[in-house]
């Protein structure tokens with residue numbers, strides 16, 4: 001694993017390989033965390049990115065506090081501009097902020113999203129008098145679709161689960177193909193309802209795409225146990241507030257939070273069908 005630190009352009013990036021499930025079987029807790037956990041995405045006045053070999057997906061965070069931050073092309077891209085061959089999704093889980101795309105500014109408030117298609121050369125993140133937390137995901141794109149802001153009102157909202165099973169939650173599909181055009185990116189936000197602890201349970205896999213979960217809204221000092229692995233060979237990773245975890249195509253991705261939580265999911269791959277999942281019945285889990 002290597003890490004490139006570019007102080008002058010305020011963009012940090014880290015590279016992650018993809019894995020064979022047979023190898024992951026032998027990983028220690030420390031190795032699981034080293035390969036799949038993304039511990040720090042919000043560093044003051046920096047953009048922090050992780051380039052993964054899973055569908056060349058890039059999860060990250062832009063955290064402009066006292067400076068505006070330009071999305072720079074990282075070395076892994078071998079491109080002049082970050083979006084020359086990529087699309088970008090942003091969900092702000094902090095206060096109101098501003099994103100300027102080739103001179104056009106978008107005010108992005110709490111729990112609002114912005115899609116930026118392939119092509120724009122300049123994407124700049126800024127704070128307003130409030131402090132935004134811009135969670136970002138990017139995937140390769142073959143075509144340029146229009147940049148568009150999406151609020152929770154415009155999202156496709158689905159209620160899932162039941163308090164009886166401690167898994168009652170609201171899925172806000174923000175950047176999905178029923179709401180906007182994208183090449184392969186899909187992003188949204190799932191809010192656990194008071195008293196409910198399980199997300200994405202019953203779980204699923206989707207060999208057609210990777211997924212990354214980013215957990216927030218956890219109470220101070222609390223944790224979520226994120227379950228991963230093939231359904232018959234599961235492992236868990238404890239995450240803290242504002243941490244992300246990479247879910248390989250062959251892996252379930254589910255969590256049990258000790259406090260109420262919200263998470264942002266982002267995925268990309270073979271098709272744009274949100275519902276293309278291989279569901280796993282809970283009594284089959286090992």
Ligand SMILES: O=C[C@H](O)[C@@H](O)CC(=O)C(=O)O
Nearest residue numbers: 169171190199200201211265
């Ligand atoms: O592929 C879809 C994603 O894993 C999530 O949208 C599932 C989710 O938010 C949930 O069940 O709580």
Ligand SMILES: [Zn+2]
Nearest residue numbers: 204206211253
């Ligand atoms: Zn999923």
